[in-house]
Amino acid sequence: MEGVVHDSSSIHSLAYLDDHVGFCGTIKSSPSDFVVTEIDMSGQLVRESVINSFFKFGELPEKQNSSCQYKKQKIVPQESYLEKRHFLNFREFVNRTDPPEQDMAVDTNTMEEVDDEYGPEKTDNLSSLLEEPLLESLTAFACSIKSELSSEMQSATPPLEFSLGSFPDKDQRARFHSAIQQTYPFLLTATRSTEIIVKPNLDYRELCQLVSEEEAENFLKYLDSKQVNSTFTFKPDLSKEHRKAVHHFISKKFGKLVETKSFSKEDHQGQQNTVITARFREKSGSLKKRRRADCQDVSDIYTAFTLRKENLETLEAISCLSSELGVLPSDFSYAGVKDKKAITYQTVVVKKVTPMRLKEVESRIQKKGMTMYNIRSVQQHLRLGQLKGNQFDIIVRDLKTQHGDSEATIEKIIFQATENVKKNGFVNYYGPQRFGRGKHVQSNQIGLALLKEDMVKAVKLLFTPEEEDNPVNRAKRYFLQTEDAKITLALMPECKVRERMVLRALNRYSISPEGCTRAWFSIPHSMRIFYVHAHCSKVWNEAASYRLKTYGSQVVEGDLVIRETDDVETTSLTDRVHVVTALEEASKAYALHQVVLPMIGHSVTYPGNKVGEWYHEMLGRDGLQACTFRNSVLQLNVPGCYRHILKYPRNLLYEVIEELDDGVESKEDTKEWNAALSSKQSLKISFELDSSCYATVCLREIMKYDC
Incomplete structure (x- = not known):
């Protein structure tokens, strides 16, 4: 991830916590340079939990590795x-x-x-x-x-x-x-x-x-x-009598399950053909029951697994899995969204799918950059945030000092920087991946349009192309020029899951305010709320930066803190939020790591100082003064939450290595050969962070450089 996007949501202008000397480098040169492993609620890395887990259907992992081979029983x-x-x-x-x-x-x-x-x-x-x-x-x-x-x-x-x-x-x-x-x-x-x-x-x-x-x-x-909302289309049939016979047979044998209709369809040569399409009837009480009297209801089946993905967004991986398994994306649950340009390990739970059924699609999804292992039956789905955190194993390549004439060695600079962050922490900003990689339009801009219920603008922002000439941008340019959703859908690559979902709905409902609303509702809730949360995250970043520039590390009157209580489980977070008083400021009752800032929403308290005033000015600037942060049509409910300003890395370890230009680490027994070649220094660094913290943000504080 080399280079910086300089726009309103970039973190390049946000305040740092400390003023130690930084250094430059490149991260995410390849997915293997950035490995993320989820830490479950028991504090165990999900990659390791496979060793002690048995398959519900009689299989035991032979060993722990990325190829995930199993011993069959x-x-x-x-x-x-x-x-x-x-x-x-x-x-x-x-x-x-x-x-x-x-x-x-x-x-x-x-x-x-x-x-x-x-x-x-x-x-x-x-x-x-x-x-x-x-x-x-x-x-x-x-x-x-x-x-x-x-x-x-x-x-x-x-x-x-x-x-x-x-x-x-x-x-x-x-x-x-x-x-x-x-x-x-x-x-x-x-x-x-x-x-x-x-x-x-x-x-x-x-x-x-x-x-x-x-x-x-x-x-x-x-x-x-x-599969809900799916259809089946027979081959083109020019005989009306024959189509009638097919309709009659399906109605007679399967009429309680499906209904059929003939459609005129254009083939790849532009010729019109008539096809029969079948689709499932809407569910009634009787159809929701299982036909098997001796099998548990499919809606009660939950299967958990460890998902290893490479160079894929979590939502993209879920969409692919849902297609393979014939279930909805909303049937999947996970504790957190992981990086795209990385190798990531996380726990996922899918309902209505048995462990054996999941195992059957494993070979097919491996071709798409995913592997599943540690498959087992569980009792319920996962909730967002249901994890202790993540471990990051990162390589920062091509290390350089920020000032070419620096007298300190890169090793000394790294030592001082890491020790500083271990002691003082880092500002808990949302990372740039929260907002997307677009230079012209980012996720937070779409989220703002959704909050303002401007559905047409949100659609046009989604299809705003970047400068690169590739199939995705060509399809987006065509759509903005013609508003022809049908042809744009044919042009849009299969990997663009969200865009294709929206285009299908637009083709059906038209590009009107109502049609665009239906289009946004056609994508899973997790995708819709993602854009809204992106805007809320951008606001939080700016608020945290303003807070540090205004008051520094001192806890002042009007700041918000979360009070500790012995009865955390029964005491709501709202009741634990406390506004710092003047007396508490004078007595230094609280430290900066206890201070929180609100994510905008309908159920949060804003600080009682200049930062609170800034929030209200920002809402006016963005046209959200009257926003209720609720949208019943899109089922968007944004109550807001609180986020600590500071976080600390745990178990931080690092090593500076010498590498040849081809990326191969140099060895002692090849000194003569290495001397004839140019070499570069790289940083291997590993640390753990709490959930919802960004490794790129921690590195930014260490390096004083926008990674």
């Missing part, structure tokens, strides 16, 4: 039915003399997209659950069924069944149902007492008479996904 049925009842083909089924089957509750579960081919190589999830003999028999059964369904579409042969055995554990049965249906969409699974039964899906056979096998399988997987 097979699940064996309590009573194997292989010796009693092998799979039967259709001819054997006709001649069998088994007693009539009992009533069974059909189990359905979330499906993932799989290839059309089937066989052992496509059943990795099943191979982790079944012993080899049972897996081979199930595979052979599936192959037989697929062959019969494909070759005898008109056959009136009654369905045969295959038993996996008896499994008393409900969660275990649920994993089997999911794994089989995800792999073989032409099969149905059912539970008879504790026995798992597999049999053909005759709806698949009928559907294959109307559409291709590929479409039939994908449609059945779509039905089982139950």
Whole structure:
């Protein structure tokens, strides 16, 4: 992150706490130069917690490393039915003399997209659950069924069944149902007492008479996904009579779940085609219930995991995961947003997704810069701020003194700077990543427009391009010139999740005040509130800088402090906020590290001195005098909070190293070779910070340089 953005939200003009000599350097030359590891509420690094955690579904991590390899454990049925009842083909089924089957509750579960081919190589999830003999028999059964369904579409042969055995554990049965249906969409699974039964899906056979096998399988997987607000589109169909037959079949078989409609759609060659699109009906009380009588409600399932991401925003990673798993971004919860240009480790919780289901998408998300491990079932979601802090392991490259004629060595300057910050702390500013990297428009400007309920302006700010000529900026320029959301959506890269969400809504509702409001509401709440919080953070930074420039390190009358109490859990923060009196100022009852400043909102107290006056002037400057900090349409509620002016790094360690120009650390046994090459000094530094503190801000205080 080399260079500084000089704008209203940049921290370059904000006050420093100390006046020690600083130095220059470059951070975030690559993501591996900036590693962030979350510290959970027990004070443990989330990377280390994998060692002592067992998978709920029978897997144990083999070792702690970034590749996250696991040791698999097979699940064996309590009573194997292989010796009693092998799979039967259709001819054997006709001649069998088994007693009539009992009533069974059909189990359905979330499906993932799989290839059309089937066989052992496509059943990795099943191979982790079944012993080899049972897996081979199930595979052979599936192959037989697929062959019969494909070759005898008109056959009136009654369905045969295959038993996996008896499994008393409900969660275990649920994993089997999911794994089989995800792999073989032409099969149905059912539970008879504790026995798992597999049999053909005759709806698949009928559907294959109307559409291709590929479409039939994908449609059945779509039905089982139950992904809210999602749609499924069949291939273009020019025959009105044939489309009518498809509509009729889907309405007859699946009408309680989905509805269908024909749309005219333009292909990539500009030709108009008619397609059938299906979408889930709005939920009613009956549809919210699970079909499985022996499985817990999907809304009660919470799965936690450690997410390792590289060069990705947290919200971008969540959007990608939600797409892969077929759930909403709002189904994910996390304790804090991590840096983008970094390697980060954090705990994430997703609801309505089982540990096994999460494990199945792991290989796909690795291609997008993410890895999951330490997957386990938990009882509830995470809350923002539910962490002790973060550990930062950083490399600052290309060290230089700020004044070329400085007599002090870089090692001595670093020693004095780090000792100073250890002792006195640093100003707890929000870091530049809070506001984005834009030079023309930053997140706080969008947040101000949202607070003022100017939705059209907020949309136009979101699509204001930067100077660089790349696909994102070209798409933004096109939108501002034409206001054509449909074509802009086609131009906008897939990675721009927020922009694409807004464009889809604008294409549907138009670029009017109401349409823009709907567009903002179409993105997750965490994304909407992010922009508002960015503006509040900018105000806090400016207030902290003004406070230090006005009163320095002295605690004065009118300052706000948080009083300590023995009953913190039952005493609200509002009741603990105290305004410093003149007597307390004279007696020096409080120190600067106890002083807090408010984040603007509808439920905060402002300081009773010049800083309070500054807040009110700022609200007038930004046109927020009448702002209630509540927006019911966008579900934005900004009560405000309090933030300490000072923070201190913990466990700060550092080392100055010599590196060659290619970034390879020099070794003692290569002195002659190194002498012939130019070398540079780098700083390896590690420290821990409380939650919501920024490592770049701590480094800024140490270096006296805007990182």
